[in-house]
Amino acid sequence: MADIILDEGLGDLLAGDDDLLSLLESVQNEQDNGGSVNIPDSSSDDKIKSDSESILGSSEDAFKELMGSIDIEGISVSAEQKPEAVRSIDEYDKSVYGYPQLDEIEKGIKRGLNVSLYDSADLSFRQMREIRIGLEQGLDVSYYTSKYYKDTQMREIRLGLMEGLDVGSYARLIYSLPDMQRIHRDLKLKKIKDGKEPWDMCVTDMDTEVTLSTVDDGMEAYMKLKKKLPDNYSRKKLEILLSLYGICSGLKIDEIDPAALKEGEEVLVAKGSESVIGENGWYEYFVDQSGDGPHVNEDGSIDYMAQRTYSFVQPGQRVALYHPATSGQMGRNVFGMDLPTVSGKNLPRLSLDKIRILDDGVTYVSKKEGLVSVKDGILNIVERLEFKEDVGYGTNVSFDGDIYVHGSVLESAVLQAGGDIIIDGSVEAAIIKAGGDVVIRRGMNPDGKGELEAGGNVVAGFLENANVVAEGNVEADYILNSNVFCKGTVTTRGRRNLICGGHIVAGEGIKTANIGNEYGTRTEAEVGLLSDRYESFNKLRKRRRELEEEMEKVRDGMNQVLRKVGALNGRTNPIYIKLQDVLEQQKKEYAALEEAQEDMDDEIRKGSSVLIEVSDTAYRNTKMVIGGNSWLLDKDIERSRFFARGRAVIFEDIRG
Numbered sequence: 017m018a019d020i021i022l023d024e025g026l027g028d029l030l031a032g033d034d035d036l037l038s039l040l041e042s043v044q045n046e047q048d049n050g051g052s053v054n055i056p057d058s059s060s061d062d063k064i065k066s067d068s069e070s071i072l073g074s075s076e077d078a079f080k081e082l083m084g085s086i087d088i089e090g091i092s093v094s095a096e097q098k099p100e101a102v103r104s105i106d107e108y109d110k111s112v113y114g115y116p117q118l119d120e121i122e123k124g125i126k127r128g129l130n131v132s133l134y135d136s137a138d139l140s141f142r143q144m145r146e147i148r149i150g151l152e153q154g155l156d157v158s159y160y161t162s163k164y165y166k167d168t169q170m171r172e173i174r175l176g177l178m179e180g181l182d183v184g185s186y187a188r189l190i191y192s193l194p195d196m197q198r199i200h201r202d203l204k205l206k207k208i209k210d211g212k213e214p215w216d217m218c219v220t221d222m223d224t225e226v227t228l229s230t231v232d233d234g235m236e237a238y239m240k241l242k243k244k245l246p247d248n249y250s251r252k253k254l255e256i257l258l259s260l261y262g263i264c265s266g267l268k269i270d271e272i273d274p275a276a277l278k279e280g281e282e283v284l285v286a287k288g289s290e291s292v293i294g295e296n297g298w299y300e301y302f303v304d305q306s307g308d309g310p311h312v313n314e315d316g317s318i319d320y321m322a323q324r325t326y327s328f329v330q331p332g333q334r335v336a337l338y339h340p341a342t343s344g345q346m347g348r349n350v351f352g353m354d355l356p357t358v359s360g361k362n363l364p365r366l367s368l369d370k371i372r373i374l375d376d377g378v379t380y381v382s383k384k385e386g387l388v389s390v391k392d393g394i395l396n397i398v399e400r401l402e403f404k405e406d407v408g409y410g411t412n413v414s415f416d417g418d419i420y421v422h423g424s425v426l427e428s429a430v431l432q433a434g435g436d437i438i439i440d441g442s443v444e445a446a447i448i449k450a451g452g453d454v455v456i457r458r459g460m461n462p463d464g465k466g467e468l469e470a471g472g473n474v475v476a477g478f479l480e481n482a483n484v485v486a487e488g489n490v491e492a493d494y495i496l497n498s499n500v501f502c503k504g505t506v507t508t509r510g511r512r513n514l515i516c517g518g519h520i521v522a523g524e525g526i527k528t529a530n531i532g533n534e535y536g537t538r539t540e541a542e543v544g545l546l547s548d549r550y551e552s553f554n555k556l557r558k559r560r561r562e563l564e565e566e567m568e569k570v571r572d573g574m575n576q577v578l579r580k581v582g583a584l585n586g587r588t589n590p591i592y593i594k595l596q597d598v599l600e601q602q603k604k605e606y607a608a609l610e611e612a613q614e615d616m617d618d619e620i621r622k623g624s625s626v627l628i629e630v631s632d633t634a635y636r637n638t639k640m641v642i643g644g645n646s647w648l649l650d651k652d653i654e655r656s657r658f659f660a661r662g663r664a665v666i667f668e669d670i671r672g
Contacts (some may be wrong), residue, residue: 019336031195033089043075051502057299057513059295060375063351071247074130083290084310085411101471102243105118105122105125106120108121109426110432112137113137113620114141116141116343117137117139117140117141117144119141120134120141120144120145120148121134121135121144123148123222123223124148124151127152128195129148129151129152131148131152133149133151133156133157133158133161134145134148134161136163138163139163140167141200142167142171143163143165143166143167145167145260146160146167146171146174147160147168147170148160148172149174149221149222149260150177152218152222153177153178155174155177156587157174159173159177159183159184159187160173160174160187162189164189165189166193167503168193168312169191169193169196171259171260172186172193172200173186173187173196174181175200175261175262176200176203176204176375177450177634178217178219178261178262179204179207179217179305180204180207180613181200181203181204181207183200183313185199186199186200186203197246200580201353204353204502205353212660213571216229216230216231216233216234217229217230217261217262218230218342219261220242221260222259224241224249224257225241225242225243226239226240226241226242226245226257226365227239227240227241227242228257228258228261228285230263230351233349234288234350234351234353235287235288235290235349235350236284236286236287236288236350237258237263237284237286237287237350238282238283238284238285238287239277239282239283239284239285239444240280240281240282241278241279241281242279242280242625243279244277244278244279245274245275245277245365247275249274249275250272250274251269251270251272253274254272254274254285255267255269258285258286262352263285263286263350263351264350264351264352265286265288265349265350265351265352266286266287266289266346266349266350267285267286268284268285268286268287269285272285286350287350288347288348288349288350288355289294289347289348290347290355291344291346291347291355291356291357292344292345292347292357293343293344293357293358293360294341294342294343294344294345294357294358294359294360295342295360296341296360296361296362296363297338297339297341297361297362297601298338298339298363299336299337299338299339299363299366299395300337300338300339300391301335301336301338301395302335302336302337302429303560314571316372320671322461326540328609329382329385329386329388330382330385331382331383331384331385332381332382333381333382334379334380334381335371335380335381335382335395336366336371336379336380336387336660337378337379337380338363338366338377338378338379338380338541339378340362340378341359341360341361341362342359342360343359343360343394344357344358344359344360345358361638362649366380366394366395366569367394367395367396369393370382370383370384370386370396370397370444371383371397378511380395382397383397384397385399386399386400386417387399387400387417387418389418389435392663395537399417400417400418400419400420401413401415401417401418401419401420401433402419402420402421402422403419403420403421403422403423404422404423405422405423406421406423406424406425406426406441406447407421407423407424407425407426407427407429407431408429409426409427409428409429410428411430411431412429412430413430413431413432414430414432414433415432415433415434415597416433416434416435417433417434417435418433418435418436418437418438418452419431419433419435419436419437419438419450420438421437421438421439421440421441422440422441423440423441424439424440424442424443424444424458425439425442425443425444425446425448426444426446427444427445428445428446429444429446429447430446430447431446431447431448431449431450432447432449432450433449433450433451433452433537434451434452435450435451435452435456436452436453436455436472436524437450437452437453437454437455438455439455439456439457440457440458441457442456442458442459442460442461442477443456443459443460443461443462443466443468444461444462445462445463445465445466446461447467447471448460448467448468448469449467449470450469450470450471450472451471451472452470452471452472452474453470453472453473453474453488454468454470454475454476454486455475455476456474456475456477457476457477458477458478458492459477459478459479459480459492460478460479460480460482461478461480461481462481462482462483462484463481464482465479466482466483466485467483467485468482468484468485469484469485469486470485470486470487470488471487471488472486472487472488473486473488473489473490473504474486474488474491474493474502475490475491475492475517476491476492477492477493477581478492478493478494478495478496478512479492479494479495479496479498479500480495480496481496481497481498482498482499482500483498483499483501484498484499484500484501484502485501486500486501486502486503486504487502487503487504488502488503488504488531489502489504489505489506489507490502490504490505490506490507490522491507491508491509492508493508493509493511493512493513493533494510494512494513494514494515495508495514495515495516495518495520496516496517496518497516497517497518498517498518498520499518499519499520500518500519500520500521500522501521502521502522502523503522503523503524504522504523504524505522505524505525505526505527506520506522506525506526506528507526507527507528508527509529513528513529513530514527514528514529514530514531514533514631515530515531515532515539515541516530516531516532516533516537517538517539517544518540518541518588519541520540520541520542521542521543522541522542522543522545523543523626524543524626525542525543525626525627525628525629526543526627526628526629527628527629527631528614528629528631529630529631529632530630530632530633530634530635531628531630531633531634531635531638532633532634532635532637533634533635534635536635536636536637537635537637538637538639539637539638539639540638540639540641541628541638541639541640541641542641542642543627543628543642543643544626544642544644544660552616556609556612556613556616557613559609560606560609560610560613561617563602563605563606563609564606566602567584567599567602567603567606570595570598570599570602571599572635573591573595574592574596574599577589577591577592577595578592582663625659626642626643626658626659626660627642627657627658627659628640628642628657628658629657629668629670630653630655630656630657630658631655632654632655633652633653633654633655634649634652634653634656634658635649635652636649636650636651636652637649639649640658640663640665642658642659642660642665643660645663645664645665646665647659647664647665655668655669655670655671656668656669656670657670
C-alpha cells in the first residue's frame, strides 16, 4: 500500500488549490478503503489514472509540476508496514525523535497501548498525544491517525468519538478545523434534540489521574484528584488538560492554585452562562386605577359611600408609555456550545382613535379631554356624563361613555351607558343598563318592577325585590327576594350578609353567611352548568347521532351510484354530485356540533368544581342546584360547603 508523506504546513501553503484538494481526497480514500492511492493527473481535473504501476511515477511528476518552486523534499513514498507493537523505548532512535515525542511513546508503552499507531517521527508530540488519549479511552483512532491532520483537528474527531457521534461525516482531510467544529456541533445538537444523550461527561485523564466531570447539561465542570499534582503543575497546564477534554468556556482557572489542591477534593473549574430570555413588551399607563373596586372596611363591611377615583386628561397629556421587548441573550456551556434563547414579543400599537403617538414611537398622548380607562389592557378615553342631582321621574338617557349620578335614580328613569354607571345614592323602580360595571353605593329596591343589567360586575349596598343580570360578578351586603343571574360569582358580605328569597343563579359559585331564614322562606340557589344548559347539551348529542345516521345513508347512496354506473362514470353522475354536496354540508354541520360539544364538555368539567359556601347557616326549604343536580334542604345545616358528586348534591363541614 502506497503511503504519501507531506511536510507539515504544506496544506496551508496550498489551501484553496483544486489540485491539492484532489490529492487530499486521494489520501483520504486510501485511509478509508485501505487500497491504492489514486492521485489526479495535473493535466485533467476529471481524469484519474487507475494503473497501479504508473501511479508512483506519474503522480510524482504531476505533483512536482503543481508545487512549482516549493521544496518538496518531504514527499516520499513508502510501502513499509509498521510493527504491531514496540516493547522498549530503547529501540527508538533518539536522534530521530524529540524528547516530547519519546515521552508520548514511553507513556503508551507503559500503559500497554499499541504505540505503532502513532510512533511515526512525522507526527508532532501533540498529534501523538491525541492518538494516545484516544487509545486510552478505547476509541477507534483510525479515524484520525493520518499525519495530515493538525492536532486540533485530531482533537475535534476524538471528542466526537468520546461523545458517541458518527465522526465519519467530518473526519475528512478536506475539512478545515472550523468546518469540523461546525459539523461536530451540529451532530451533537441533533443527538441531544433527539433525546439520545445529555451534555454531561465523566472521564479520567491517565497522565494526571484527574477526573473531570460536568453536571447540569454541561453548565458546570469539576475536577477531582486521585493523587496530588506535581509542585510545578501550572495553571497553563491545567488549561491544556481541560481543553484536551473539550472544556474551554467559562474557565475558573485564575481562582485555582493547582499546587494547593488536595486528593479527593472536588473543585469547580468551569461554569457556563445561562441564556437570558428577552422580556415581552409592555405598556405603562399613567392612569389612577386604585378605585376599580369597592372599599372594604376592616370589619369586612363594604363602604359604598367611598368615592371612586377617576383619571381625567387634557389634550396632549401623556397617557401611556410603551416599553419595547428586549432581545434574548444566548448562553454558553463549558464545552463552548451556544445555548439558544428567545427574544421577547412586542405588543401591537394601541388604538389611535382618541390618542396619538409621538415621534419617539413609544409615548402616547390624549387627543381630547376625557376620562381615561384601562380594561383588559385596552386604553380608552371617554367623555363622562354627570348628574349632580337625582335623576328624576321619566328621565331617559343613553350615552356611549360612563354615567355618574351624584344623587339617586328615581322611579321610571332609564339610564343606558356604553361604559360604567356609578350611582352614589339608591335606585328605585328604574331601568339601569351598562356595557361595563354598575355601582349603586346605597342599594336598589325597585319593588320588582325595575331592571338592572351589566356587561361587567354589579356592586350594590343591597338588592331587594330586584331583577339583576350580569356578565361578571354580583356583590352586595345582602340580597332579599331578588332574581339574580350572573356568569361569575354572587357574594354577600358586611353586617347582614345573607341571601333570602328569590332565585340566585351564578355560573362560578355563591358565597354568603346565611341562605334562607328560620321561617323557611323558599330560596333557590343554582350554580355551575345550569339546568337549561343540560337540556341544550342533550339536544346537541341527539342531533349528532341523527346526523351520523344521515351521513351514513348519503354515503350508501353514493356507493350505489358507483356500483350501477361504474367508478369512472359514477363520479360525474348528477345524482352522485348532488349527494356529494349534501355530504359536504353534513360534514360542516357535524364539525360545528363537535366544537359546540367540546365547549360544553369544558363547561361541565368546570361546573363540577363549583361550590355554594355558607359560613353560618343554610336553612331548611332552601333549594340547592349544582351542575343540574338539586337538593331541597329538609333541615338547617351550619357552616358547610355544598358541591356536586355524581348525580347528588352533598356537603362538608368547613369549620376548622
